[in-house]
Amino acid sequence: MPLHPQQRINRFEKNFSAYRLIIVVIISCVLMYQDYQKNYLSALRVYLSASLYPAQYLINLPKNFIQKLNTNFSEREKLLQENKFLKKDNFELRSKIQQVYKLESENKRLYDLLDSQPEKDNSYIFADIIAVSPITEKHQIIINKGSRDDVVVGSAVVDSNGILGHIIRDQIFGSEVLLISDREHAIPVEIVRTSLRSIAVGTGNYNELRINTLPTNTDVKKGDILITSGLGGRYPEGFPVGTVKNVTNNLGESFLEIRVTPFGDLKTINEMWVIQPRKAN
Structure with missing residues (x-):
């Protein structure tokens, strides 16, 4: 029995679709082989990847x-x-290095009274400045x-460079410190080179102290180093004061006019040590 024309057309179309599929597969295989051999499509892949990069970037942006x-x-x-610990360690080490001045002073003379006095150790309390006196004439923090x-009250205060002052008033949670540059302050000092002792007083200038109690024939020169003499007991012996x-x-x-530059930067103080004297057992 002869086939209906419509049926012949449908079979033809199905076969035609199968032929197209086979042709597409063959072309794809040829293209893949050629790309594998000579990388024809590598540039195209690069451009496609580049075009997708903004989308990938935006998707991963929140994450x-x-x-x-x-x-x-x-x-x-x-x-x-780390900075806090390193700063504290560096501060403590630099403070301990200040004892070199004391050793230099002691090497210049025989310390006959060394065994006649009990040694005193010092403990140190790390502190930060929280306020400066609003009164210009008063050098207090x-x-x-x-x-x-x-x-x-009375404890000496130092920074990594030298003596700053001493505690004059307790506030339970804080303390007031009188700086060595204040006009009402005086500190017993010793000239390292000659072991001469005197008193350095504040001038109201953060960068200057004054000594006016040494006779005109005293051996003192520009650049001489001054340390605390320990007299009076307020300031421990051997801490740097100035040059x-x-x-x-x-x-x-009858007396020399001696100007001294403090070692400590009294104008821009940040961290410091409060020296707490502790008697040896």
């Missing part, structure tokens, strides 16, 4: 931002902690350590 933010916060906290932290800036012998005067 990368959160990861980066967490990393920055953790690294910042770690750096702050407030620190964040007080009697709650075992700080006592002689100039020596003036005024005509008709």
Whole structure:
């Protein structure tokens, strides 16, 4: 029985679709082989990847931002902690190095009374400045350590360079410090080179102290180093105070006019040590 024309057309179309599929597969295989051999499509893949990069970037942007933010916060906290510990360790080491001045002074003379006095050790309390006196004429600061932290009135205060002053008033949670540059302050000092002792007084200038109690025939020179003499018991012996800036012998005067530059930067104080004397057992 003859086939209906419509049926012949349908079979033809099905066969035609199968032929197309086979042709497409063959062409694809040839193209893949040629690309494998000579990388014809590598440039095309590069361009396609480049066109997809913005989409990939935007998709991963929130995740990368959160990861980066967490990393920055953790690294910042770690750096702050390390910086705090390193600063404290460096500060303590530099403070201990100041004892070199004391050793230099002791090597210049026989210390006959060494065995006749009990040794005294010092403990140190680390403190930060929290306020400066609003009165220009008063060179005073407030620190964040007080009697709650075992700080006592009269304790000396130093930084990594030298003596700064001493505690004059307790505020329980803080303390007031009178700086050595204040006009009402006086500190017993010793000239390292000659072992001569005197008193250095404040001038109201953060960068200068004055000595006017040494006779005109005293052996003192520009550049001489001054340390605490320990007399009076307020300031421990051997801590750096400053260097002689100039020596003036005024005509008709009985005493020299000596200007001293403090070792400590009294104008821009940040961290410091409160020296707590502790008697040896």
